[in-house]
Amino acid sequence: MTSSSDNWLDQDFSPTNSSSMLTASFNQDGGCLAVGTQDGFELYNLAPFQSSVKRDLGKSLGKVEMLFRCNLIALVGGGENPYAPSHRVLIWDDHVHKAIGELSFRQVVLSMQLRRDAIAVALRDRVYIYHLSDLSLRDKIYTTDNPHGLLCLSTAVQDMVLACPSVTDGHVRVELYGLRKTVLLEAHESKLRALALTEDGTHLATASVKGTVIRVFQVSTSGLIAEFRRGVERVNMTCLRWSWDHSHLACCSDKGTTHVFRVVKPDHNKEQKKNHSSWYDKVRKKVGSGHDLKASISQIRGVARPISCAFVPDLPNTVAVVGWDLEGNGVLLLTDYSQEEPVRSGYHVISRNQNEDDELLMGEGKRRRKRLMGAATPADAIEADGNEEGKLYVGERLEVLENQMKDIRFEEQEEGFLNIDVDKEGSTEKEPEKEEQGQENSQGEDAFQHSEEENISNQSH
Numbered sequence: 001m002t003s004s005s006d007n008w009l010d011q012d013f014s015p016t017n018s019s020s021m022l023t024a025s026f027n028q029d030g031g032c033l034a035v036g037t038q039d040g041f042e043l044y045n046l047a048p049f050q051s052s053v054k055r056d057l058g059k060s061l062g063k064v065e066m067l068f069r070c071n072l073i074a075l076v077g078g079g080e081n082p083y084a085p086s087h088r089v090l091i092w093d094d095h096v097h098k099a100i101g102e103l104s105f106r107q108v109v110l111s112m113q114l115r116r117d118a119i120a121v122a123l124r125d126r127v128y129i130y131h132l133s134d135l136s137l138r139d140k141i142y143t144t145d146n147p148h149g150l151l152c153l154s155t156a157v158q159d160m161v162l163a164c165p166s167v168t169d170g171h172v173r174v175e176l177y178g179l180r181k182t183v184l185l186e187a188h189e190s191k192l193r194a195l196a197l198t199e200d201g202t203h204l205a206t207a208s209v210k211g212t213v214i215r216v217f218q219v220s221t222s223g224l225i226a227e228f229r230r231g232v233e234r235v236n237m238t239c240l241r242w243s244w245d246h247s248h249l250a251c252c253s254d255k256g257t258t259h260v261f262r263v264v265k266p267d268h269n270k271e272q273k274k275n276h277s278s279w280y281d282k283v284r285k286k287v288g289s290g291h292d293l294k295a296s297i298s299q300i301r302g303v304a305r306p307i308s309c310a311f312v313p314d315l316p317n318t319v320a321v322v323g324w325d326l327e328g329n330g331v332l333l334l335t336d337y338s339q340e341e342p343v344r345s346g347y348h349v350i351s352r353n354q355n356e357d358d359e360l361l362m363g364e365g366k367r368r369r370k371r372l373m374g375a376a377t378p379a380d381a382i383e384a385d386g387n388e389e390g391k392l393y394v395g396e397r398l399e400v401l402e403n404q405m406k407d408i409r410f411e412e413q414e415e416g417f418l419n420i421d422v423d424k425e426g427s428t429e430k431e432p433e434k435e436e437q438g439q440e441n442s443q444g445e446d447a448f449q450h451s452e453e454e455n456i457s458n459q460s461h
Contacts, residue, residue, distance in 0.1 A: 021330030021351035022079050023307070024322040027066040028115070028155045028199070029244065030310035033322060033332065035350060036061035038079060042350075046334070047314035049348055053094060059083035067114040068155075071095045072132075074119065076109050089121055091135070101135050103128075110149025118160055122149035127164050139177075144169050150192055154201030161201025161219065165192050172206060174219055185217055194240035194251065203263075205242065205249055211235035213293065214251060216263060228261045229293035238323075243311040250319050252306040258321050259296035260337045298337035302344065318345060328353035 023036040032052075033044040040057035041064045044050065062078015073092040077084035084090055086108045091101035107123040114120075118138065120129045124146060129139040143165045154161035159178020166173040170188040172195065175181075188208035196205040203225075204217045211234060216226040228249070230237075235253040242249055246265075252258040306323035317338035325331050330351035336343040 019324065019328040019330065019351065019353050021324070022060055023063055024330065024350075025063075025065055025308055026241075026310035026320065026322075028068050029313050030241075030320065031313050032066060032069060033320070033350075034064040034066045034073065035322075035330065036064040036075075036078065037351060038081070040083070041073070041075070043073075044332075044350070046312050046320055046332075049332070049334075049346060055094070055097070057083050062086060063109070063112065065112050065114055067116070072114070074112050074114055075099070076112070089119075091119075103130065103135065110146070111151050113151050113153045115153050115155045115160065118153070120151055120153055120162060122146060122151040122164065127151055127162075129162065139175070141173065141175070142167060143173070144171075144191075148193065150195045152195050152197040154197055154199060156199035157201060161197060163195050163197050163204055165195075170208065172204065172217075174204065176201070176219070183219060183222055185222055187215055187217070188213075194237045196240040196242055196249070198242050198246050199244065203242075203246060205240055207237050207240055207251065209234075209236075211237045211253055214240070214249065214261070216249070225266055226263060227293050229295055230259055231255075238306060239308045241308075241310050244313055248311065250309050250311065252303075252309045252321060252323075254305065256301060256304045256306065258300040258303075258306060258309050258319060258335075260298040260300070260319060261294065262297050298342050300333070300335045300337065300342045302333045302335070302347065303331055315345070322350075 020037045020039070021035055022038065025034050026032065027034065031046055033046060035042045035044070038060045040055045040059075041061050042051060042055070043053040043066065045052050059081050060077065060079030061075055061083055063074075063076035065074040067073065071094045073094060075083065075090040075092050076088070077086055087105045089103040089105075089109055089112055090099040091103075092098070093100045103119075103121060105121070105123060105128075107125075109121055110124065111122045112119060114132070117132055118129055119132050119135075120127060122143075125143055127141045127143060128137065129141075130136060131138050141162075141164060144167050146165050151164050152162070157178075159176070161177070162175045163172055165171070166184055169191045170186070172185040172187050172192065174183040174185065176183065185204070185206075187206040190208045190210055192206060193209045193211060194205075194207040197203070197219075202219055204219055205214055206217070207214050207230075212230055212232060214228040214230060215224060216228075217223065218225050230251060230253070233255070235255050237251055237253045240249070240251045247263055249261045249263055250258060251261075300319060300321060303321045303323040304326045306321045308323070309319055309321045312318045312320050312334065315334065315336075317336050319335050319337055321333045321335070323331065329349050332346075332348045332350055333344065334346035336345050
């Protein structure tokens with residue numbers, strides 16, 4: 001049973017049925033934006049802002065995740081007329097304009113993360129990691145109840161680092177695959193609400209469902225190196241994001257405010273010369289009390305219902321925030337946070353609310369709040385320039401496409417795992433391998449074993 005607080009995203013942040021934008025997310029470096037709509041998806045460059053790819057699929061998408069700026073995109077259906085069931089992940093190749101792979105589960109897909117060699121999918125009580133080259137299973141991790149699909153990956157190093165909730169509320173499990181090491185962090189006393197790894201996997205930021213405190217840990221030592229005070233009121237945090245140089249951290253919440261924090265990393269050599277006490281105890285004593293928590297250096301307003309934020313690599317000291325305004329329009333706000341007061345550098349309407357009567361139904365209180373927050377729709381609405389393909393891409397074409405990964409299909413059934421069957425000029429098959437019996441959760445219908453049936457067919461050229 002899920003509590004009402006578990007469904008806050010659906011209750012408080014979903015746009016009206018007439019809003020064309022259903023979801024939005026930034027790519028790994030923050031330079032591009034992917035938007036899922038009632039009719040398909042659209043991709044944008046942020047500097048300069050322009051629509052690069054628009055695909056009309058005729059049906060709606062609930063989740064869209066890019067892989068840097070290449071041609072592979074992960075899609076999950078959503079909305080009233082979904083393009084695919086919500087328990088399936090489609091790997092879309094935009095060079096051939098179709099899905100070339102599929103992952104199928106027996107639970108709803110809550111989130112997914114991509115890197116050049118892997119894709120990770122978060123379900124309600126577990127996380128699956130697959131090799132991207134052939135979609136073979138790499139790992140499965142059990143978590144505590146994870147209604148928000150918390151999951152993050154390192155993206156800039158060869159050896160993958162993965163962070164997700166542990167089996168205990170408030171604790172984080174970090175997998176260092178290069179070292180074959182698991183790190184457990186006691187981050188919060190209450191349930192987790194947001195996680196963010198640096199791109200090299202060295203530092204982890206966490207927030208709980210209270211949304212008042214953000215903690216930063218050094219992964220290698222499990223040490224707490226900083227704590228930040230977002231506010232004193234309980235909020236639902238929708239995004240937590242690092243800057244590319246690890247010097248800043250941004251978060252946005254259902255209060256309509258995006259906070260930017262400056263992260264100052266301690267000098268390990270100086271601390272070790274003071275005494276021989278543990279690093280965790282020293283830092284905890286220094287920043288553990290509530291009055292010592294650091295406040296944000298900038299507070300950005302202008303998007304009433306933000307869902308994601310990112311630091312724009314091509315625009316120094318700029319944070320991009322995407323979400324819905326009070327009229328249900330999908331909007332993107334670009335803000336320079338380096339000044340004493342944040343300076344708006346761009347505001348774009350990326351999707352219009354199709355119900356023109358919403359403004360008439362809006363109460364005076366909401367209209368006043370809209371004026372105060374600066375969320376009014378600008379007169380110069382952004383018009384799409386058509387499908388100018390190629391602008392988004394940087395010539396990066398994954399090796400997986402050269403291997404003709406086509407029509408890959410995985411089905412989650414009730415037996416063990418099956419290895420890949422490869423059909424080439426000579427057919428080869430591998431015998432099924434049973435998954436090691438482990439910590440399988442035996443509660444309710446969610447207790448099942450995962451199996452895949454994989455068929456890879458290479459067409460002759």
